[in-house]
Amino acid sequence: MAHTVFETDGPLATLTFNRPEARNAMTWEMYESLVASCDRVDADEAIRVLILKGAGGKAFVAGTDIAQFQNFNNRDDGLKYEERLDHVLDRLERVTKPTIAQVEGVAAGGGCAIALTCDLRVATPEASFAIPIARTLGNCLSGASYSRLVDVMGPAAVKDMLFTGRLIGGAEAYALGIVNRLVSDLEIGQTVRALAAEIAANAPLTLRATKEMIRRVLAARRLPPGQDADIVELCYTSADFREGVTAFLAKRKPVWSGT
Helix, strand or coil, X not given: CCCEEEEEECCEEEEEECCHHHCCCECHXXXXXXXXXXXXXXXXXXXXXXXXXXXXXXXXXXXXXXXXHCCCCCHHHHHHHHHHHHHHHHHHHHCCCCEEEEECCEEECHHHHXXXXXXXXXXXXXXXXXXXXXXXXXXXXXXXXXXXXXXXXXXXXXXXXXXXXXXXXXXXHHHHXXXXXXXXXXXXXXXXXXXXXXXXXXXXXXXXXXXXXXXXXXXXXXXXXXXXXXXXXXXXXXXXXXXXXXXXXXXXXXXXXXX
């Protein structure tokens, strides 16, 4: 079974993360498929909007598949992982067509980052957003990922979410401005398609210019490449990170040492 499904319907393209048995947790193959889908959207003038969603209705994306972290054993592994994820998110951010995340269930870790990198988000009250690494893995994000979170949520809300590791429910996310439309699970598919169709009917150059101009304004505030390396290395080379991965896979609570 393909873990991603790309479909088009007139001016609308949809990429479905199709691994419901694992709550659509992302493998590198799935991340690469997201990049390839962005390339397809940009290459096809007939496509005006890209929709991202998760299969099964229980999760958008529950994060990166943690089993992939078991082989991390040197100081470059964490840096390479964050650089690789930055490449995926940067490609999603740079798609010249508007993007909409259809969020049902949990959008956690990398899934939260994907949803918040999209231009718009439509979610159900049962949806939730989280990056629970302070409770689970003991790692950190790249400077670019922190910047994207702050751009969408504001610094206080980002600190609240990351310090506590808690899930932000759909209604709270809507109140914070993270979610643009909050609708029931019975209406979300129709609402997303109606929103996408409304956008697709508008002047494509205006849409492209608006998206790119805002991207440039926000990107100008980001750290230069490499200025986050010391922080990323600190977390990914720690005993706490190794403990977090081991505990997560063993389904037990980690014991933090601060080292």
